[in-house]
Amino acid sequence: HYSFFPGTPVWPQNRRDLTYAFLPENELSDEVKTVFVGAFQRWSAATPLTFKETTSFYSADIKIGFFVGDHGDGEPFDGVLGTLAHAFSPPSGRFHLDGDENWVITGDISKSSVESAVDLESVAVHEIGHLLGLGHSSVEDAIMYPTISSRTKKVELASDDVLGIQTLY
Ligand code: TQI
Ligand code: ZN
Numbered sequence: 001h002y003s004f005f006p007g008t009p010v011w012p013q014n015r016r017d018l019t020y021a022f023l024p025e026n027e028l029s030d031e032v033k034t035v036f037v038g039a040f041q042r043w044s045a046a047t048p049l050t051f052k053e054t055t056s057f058y059s060a061d062i063k064i065g066f067f068v069g070d071h072g073d074g075e076p077f078d079g080v081l082g083t084l085a086h087a088f089s090p091p092s093g094r095f096h097l098d099g100d101e102n103w104v105i106t107g108d109i110s111k112s113s114v115e116s117a118v119d120l121e122s123v124a125v126h127e128i129g130h131l132l133g134l135g136h137s138s139v140e141d142a143i144m145y146p147t148i149s150s151r152t153k154k155v156e157l158a159s160d161d162v163l164g165i166q167t168l169y
């Protein structure tokens with residue numbers, strides 16, 4: 001079953017069209033950015049929320065960045081595997097990914113020869129759930145389940161995720 005953060009924080013009623021931006025220093029390719037377009041789309045399909053990229057990092061609601069090791073928020077990344085990413089509850093909008101992971105952007109991750117390969121869209125869909133106010137779910141099929149098998153792609157919202165997010169928005 002889905003859960004929320006303590007106090008059930010959500011984006012306010014008058015903030016249904018949210019913007020996101022990528023940390024300019026990361027200089028991400030269009031291919032990587034497109035993965036996030038798809039991940040946001042999965043949540044907007046189930047809610048009244050919309051997500052649009054903006055080039056202004058500082059004014060964006062959701063700020064996406066790849067960082068390595070200690071990056072100043074008290075939750076350092078830890079190299080390959082372990083923590084992959086973290087996102088904070090609304091209305092923080094901070095979405096950080098571990099730049100040391102072997103991120104897989106396209107193709108069939110189950111066929112990857114890299115043992116530590118991690119599917120970027122799967123992690124993005126999970127973290128966006130946190131950004132919107134969902135905690136972890138006890139339902140194994142849910143995007144918000146707290147573990148994922150290695151070299152697995154899991155990007156489709158389960159009915160548990162949909163029920164949870166529709167309770168919030
Ligand atoms: N990052 C944890 C996560 O996003 C961070 C975390 C731990 C957390 N407890 C939390 C965030 C409570 C919010 C609330 O769950 S992670 C997965 C999964 C991680 C794990 O790097 O361990 C995914 C990130 F579910 F696959 F294990 C993304 Cl998809
Ligand atoms: Zn961080």
Ligand code: ZN
Pocket residue numbers: 126130136144146
């Ligand atoms: Zn999580």
